Amino acid sequence: MSVLVLAEIDNGALSPATARIVAAASRLGPVDLLVPGPQAAGAEAARIAGVAKVFTSAVEMRAESLAMLLSTLTMRYRYIVAGASSLGKDVMPRLAAMLDIQPVTDIVAIESPTRFVRPVYAGNALETVSDPQDRHVLTIRAAAFRPAAGDNDAPVEVLDAPAVSAAKLIATHRNESDIPDLPTARIVVAGGVSVGSREGFALVEKLASVLGAAIGATRAAVDAGYAPNDWQVGQTGKIIAPELYIAVGISGALQHLAGIQGARKIIAINKDAEAPLVRIADLALIGDLFEIVPQLIAELEKAGLGR
Known part of the structure; x- marks a missing residue:
């Protein structure tokens, strides 16, 4: 029961999410890894434990090209797997349509080779899906799994890129940052609209900097212009599962709670002792965030x- 995993590439480098996806996919069988883009990322991927072979290709990082390349390899594999990221959500439905297969998406647990657990109703419930198809197209929430180790030395094979389609990539825009990657960070500090302003949100950023943490925000805080869209956590943002989640001025709307359900420990800083997020927190600091956070x-x- 062989598995082909599409690696996550971030600005030409292998994303930390790839090791988490490989760890999950290894439960289904031997894993081969397809790394689109630079061969340097392929060499890094070869070190991930559980990878039997790495394929690299100079294919364009567009959904049409990636789906076409994956389709040429599918006859060798029973499972074709990607992360439940913007890349996976763009590529895998196209591949499933090409193969006439029903994909199983947003997997957070693997119970057996054909039984998968995924969230429904904005993360308020989990359903177990039985997939009786001969071949499986899957997307996995990387944050739900611990990363594989990095002590491997898998062989690397270069594949020809498929023919370029009529679509053409015009430009790529990227925000540079030295803070930890939000979906895979061990610690996340997030702020809500209660911080009151962009200047108020700077307190959240300062606390994150001191802890070496990633920065998150609610949709309301993003919509208010306090934080960039890249920091949004929740059903319509990024799904995270840090070891520690610190929520500053966040009441806990259902859409936000859906994005943090994998957090192992939650600390809530809020003046409302009855807020939904305060109720589920492991530790709550009740009071004015503008007094508590600076202290x-x-x-x-x-x-x-922080020094």
Whole structure:
């Protein structure tokens, strides 16, 4: 029961999410990894534990080209897997349509070779899906799985890129940042609309900087212009599963809770003791965030963090 995984590439480099997807896919059988783009990423991918073989290709990073390349390899594999990211959500439905297969998406647990668990109703419930098809097209939520180790040395094979389609990539725009990747970060500090302004949100950023954490935001905070869209966490944003999630001024709308259900520990800073997120938090600090957060930052810096 062989598995082909489409690697996640971020700005020409292998994304940390790939090791998580490989760890999940390894439960289904031996894993081969397709790495589109530069061969340097292929060499990095070869070190991921559980990978039997790495394919690299200079294919264009567009859904049509990637789906076409995957379709030429599918006869070798029972499972074709990608992350439930913007890339996977763009490529895998196209591939499933080409193969006339019903995909199973947003998998958060694998119970057996044909039984998968995925969230429904904005993350308020989990359903177990039985997939009796001979071949399976799957997308996996990388944040739901721990990453595979990096002590491997798999062989690398170069594949020819498929013919270029009529579509043409005009430009790619990217926001550069040195903060940890939000979907795979161990610690996430997020702010809600209660911070009141862009200047108020700077407190969230300062706390994240001291902790070496990624920065998140609610949809309301993003819509208000306090934070960029890349930081949005929730059903319509990014799905995360950090070891520690610190929510600053976040009440906990259902759409936001759907994005953090995998968090292992939650700390809520809020003046409303009855807020939904406060109720599910492992620790709640009740009070004015503009008093609590600066005190917390000061104590952390006193302890030697953030220097």
